[in-house]
Amino acid sequence: MSEFRQRRLQxxxxxxxxxKATGAKIVATSCHNCIDQLTELSQHYKxxxxxxxxxxxxxxxxVLQARDGPGAGEPVYPETPVEVTDRGFIRDPSQxxxxxxxxxxxxQGYGQALEHLTDDxxxxxxxIRSCYQRHGVAPSRQTVCSELGLTKKQYYQLFPGTMKTAYxxxxxPESADVIATEARAG
Numbered sequence: 001m002s003e004f005r006q007r008r009l010q011x012x013x014x015x016x017x018x019x020k021a022t023g024a025k026i027v028a029t030s031c032h033n034c035i036d037q038l039t040e041l042s043q044h045y046k047x048x049x050x051x052x053x054x055x056x057x058x059x060x061x062x063v064l065q066a067r068d069g070p071g072a073g074e075p076v077y078p079e080t081p082v083e084v085t086d087r088g089f090i091r092d093p094s095q096x097x098x099x100x101x102x103x104x105x106x107x108q109g110y111g112q113a114l115e116h117l118t119d120d121x122x123x124x125x126x127x128i129r130s131c132y133q134r135h136g137v138a139p140s141r142q143t144v145c146s147e148l149g150l151t152k153k154q155y156y157q158l159f160p161g162t163m164k165t166a167y168x169x170x171x172x173p174e175s176a177d178v179i180a181t182e183a184r185a186g
Contacts, residue, residue, distance in 0.1 A: 005040075012041045019047055030054045050094070056080070079103040089167070089174035096171025101125060105169045110160045114169070121158055121169075123148055128170040138163070138172055 015038070019027055027038055027049050038051040080099035083091040090096055090104065105114040105121070117125075127147055131139035139147075141163055145155050159166040 008037065009041065009044050012037060013045075016041050016045045016047060019049060024049060026050050026052055026057075028052050028054050028057055050097075079106065084168075085174050087174055088164075090171050093171050093173045098122075101169050101171065104171070108161070108165050108168065110165070113157065113160050114165075117169075118158075120150075120154075124150075124155070124158055124166060125170045128166055128172065132170075132172055138167055 019038075019042075025048070027042075029035055029038065029051070030053060032053075035051050035053060038049075041047065042049050042051060078099050079102040080097055081103050082095050082100045084104070084107070085091055088104075088107070090100065102117060105117055108114050114121075124144055127144050128139060131137075131143065131147075141152070141155055144150070144166075145152060150158075159169070
């Protein structure tokens, strides 16, 4: 209940200190109430940890094989659905994971180009995320291509459409910086 928020946050300070002492980046629990509390504590005390359900950890670790039909025998990688904005950007960028990226990629609507993320897709995603984290602004297509040795054609074969396609899959926030960078990139 919202009227007890301050009391909850103060009572949870012991948990916060214990989590900080471990250096953990992921905190796992099987209790939904604990997930809510730990998520709130993490945001309030800026713990920089992701809170996951134990089932999520197991699901993230599983790579299934398709049984029959097209792609039989090929790996099927897990996806994690995430909430997106009206323009298709992840609503909470702190929720981004590789599994979320697979979900975001498949929902872009470009079929085969983003059906299965290859090593080259991941190189682009890592470059975009790294540049954004370092500079607070999404990189242009030219910057990404230059850093990775890709041609414009190769880039758009990986991420069709506009730069927003790659920004969305990379988990960047929907912000003026992202949109402004796309406009400069052309």
